[in-house]
Amino acid sequence: MLLALTNSQDATADYLLSVFVSHQIPFVRFDTDLLVSRLQFSYRLGSPELYFEGKRLLPEEIHSVWYRRPERLRCEDIADTPEGKYILEEWAEGLESFLAHIPMRRWINHPSVNSLASHKLEQLSTASELGFQVPDTLVTQDEDMLRYFFERHGGRLIVKPMAVGYVTREDNQNDSLIFTNRVSHEDLHDLADLKVCPTLFQEFITKARDIRITVVDNACHAVELIAHDEDGRQRCDIRRNNMADVAYKEILIPETIRNQIFRLMECYSLRFAAIDMVESTDGVWYFLEVNPNGQWAWLDIEGITNIAGSFARAFSSDKDSSICTTPGA
């Protein structure tokens, strides 16, 4: 049995699990925002049990966990009070304890693995150690260092967020976005605000194309993304214009890059990841970042890839291997 952990609004889960239905792959979906009222949990020494809509689930029966986007537990019948939150906390711990009986290797991906793989700067360090070409990078609060870095790269720098690319406000209609942007000479006139927090700068790569590489176990789906600005050049940040004008094509990647990617996956113990790279106009492949719980379904729906098929194979492989090993091992 595959256990999908997500929320009720997860369209990627809707998509993949519908594929599993058509392939008769058994699964149970836990939408954590709707779960509590449909669940019962019990534990006797060594034997946690869940009853989900009357069906008993044991950890050893779950050969795979697909960790998508679980949210906080919610329950209409539990008041939003300190006591209600306490009840949900107890519920969460019970569920967590059940899940802790499922070995991490059966997860795609275990959240602790995702966590370790999610720091952008550490990713650059690791990728560089593994032999990837990475853009020259500076994180600084020091304006002299920035000016030096700017001159060193002939005024060709970008600035981008280290964490998230938007600013949320109480009225979310007023939220704002921060894309990857070119840094101009004018931007350096007054740098008083640079001291406020560390800021990530990188050399500007003249891109021929962006490349999204989605890995599921030993399957590697590489897609080029082409989107041109009005001047005919590849867009600095492919996500602008909501990617409405991006052209996709599945591609083969060089063997060296492929090997590096699998070493990166192994390094982080990831079974799934969406990796962003770019190829420069002079043919150099640069690593940008890895998204350990990144998106992929839109590429399938565009008709470019069959990543769902790779998930099906990965989970089927888990099922086969669980038959051959001691339950719970």
Next chain:
Amino acid sequence: MATSFLLRFQEPCFLSDEYAVQYGTQTKTYVRAEQPDSDRSPPRYSAISGWLHGSGTQTFTRVKSEQSDSDRCSTALAIPITSADRTLGTKTLTAIRAETTDDDPAESNLQVIPRCCSH
């Protein structure tokens, strides 16, 4: 109010209806709309509580979805968000609490289910 260099580059989060039309099928739009690369704020994994809760309109959400490639789950591994609760009040109180609980605030960062009490 303090701002930062990067915040100079913030842009309004707005899309015209033209883009929605260009997206083609509703299914396609929906998948993109609801599926950011980042985990949607399991609070225990996030240093900033409330991140991305309250999604707003579909168009608005879609913009967000394409914008966020970072995984907020991970950012708090060394910055437990529950620590603030444990250090409220006087130093004395904090010290007493520190001595009286066996809970490691950072431990929660390795949990699967986001917790409500962290907000």
